[in-house]
Amino acid sequence: MRPLVLRWPSFRLIERAALPRWALRLVGPLTVLLGWELGARFGLINTLLLPPPSAAFADLGVLISGGYLGKALYASLFRVVCGFALAVVVGALLGLAMARIRLVDDFFDPIVELLRPISPLALFPLAILWFGIGDGSKIFVIALAACFPVILNTFAGARSIDANLIRAARSLGASEFEIFKGIVLPASLPHIFTGIRLAWGISLIVIIAAEMVGATVGMGYMVLEAQQTFRTERVFAGIFVIGAIGFVTDLGFRRLRRWLLPWYRETQD
């Protein structure tokens, strides 16, 4: 199903230019990069503070060939994936349990609501004391920060199930376990998936911030070190890489959803 899009005659002309959709979507970012590059070349902007993108890409080449980027990226992604996976598993199970079992909700809901407003970075110094300056402290804060959107979305999904679906299953002879596995879980999956996407975004934000506060390797550390040595082109090289990771992985999540939830329609008719 296609979302309703306003169609202006002049827009249609552009669409008729026969560019595929993905190519059209590149036009915006490329325009910004080009303007930025030209601005730097013609001395309109201070290249010490805002180096031209070409310099950032050149430095990116250096980072890649020197193996430095690979090392930093590996360290960061390892932490992100571990923390994120923990958040998804714990968050989904807790969200489902809270939604369907009163006692669990009464026990965990106040804890969740008390912890949720606390910035994960406020807990980071503590995490370093507990888990050290290495991977453990990062995984901990990522898992903590990223589990909230999973819990809340899973909870909302499992609570909003049409009661008649459960009644129908019960009439057909489903046991409580069969209802959980066959009805509650699949009915909540679209919401869980939304929570997972949000959790991934948060994981990427938290890892960079955490690595800037206390780390010896990683993308955040790399960017911070570049800033401290005034290599702004390297700062931007790092930022580009981080942005690209977020962009590509979100595309991946959409693909994954279409594959995992072929029945799901974002807009219900």
Next chain:
Amino acid sequence: MSGAPGQELVRFDRVTLTFPGVNGRPAIEVIRQLDFRIETGEFVAIIGPSGCGKSTLLSLLAGYLPPSSGRVLFRGKPIAGPARERMMVFQQPALFPWLTTAGNVAYGLKLKANRGNGRNVQSTVDALLHLVQLDGFAHHYPSDLSGGMRQRLEIARALAVDPQVLLMDEPLAALDALTRRRMQGEVLHIWEKTRKTILFVTHDIDEAVIMADRVIVMAQRPTSILEIEEVRLPRPRRREDPELAGIVRRLSALLE
């Protein structure tokens, strides 16, 4: 097993249902001292003004609600909860959107409680989809079906576990007039083929008289029975039949 035609299948024995008042709202007595019986194989229509408790009555029979007082008996025994012998067909189709058409019908057959009854899942599903004329749509999802098709799929899913009675809650209310007439014929066709007992709630008097053996007319809340009309016209019935029109007119006057 399912009892001979003419035998008592369902009995309401002085049934009262009151929804307790929540958060300071007053309690609502929806059904008061209701008494009636339904025989095996009958097609019974229930009509009454909206909000009079028709859905509540079906919920009692499905076992989703216990009566506040009195007894709801099924084959002589009080109803303890939902069971596959009494299947509901919901007003708003309650299909499982993550399962295909075939998957929805197969769902009940694959449950632990229904396995090993000697019926082959695939052939049962095929037969039921054929019965409700959804043969070509086995691999479609419910969101790809029209309103009438969803309603037929609900019926097929309910029939899969071989219930003794189908509780149909205004199954055709959401359909346009043309589809609705066709579906009336199809429900009758399914009834004639399967010989299930059917309780069919509607607020359309025409529909009730055209379809049912008996029409139970209910009064405004707290609900009691105004009249039980036995419709002895042969099938297929025609809307233009003056005798049928006479019954419709009489019941309409009763409800006004």
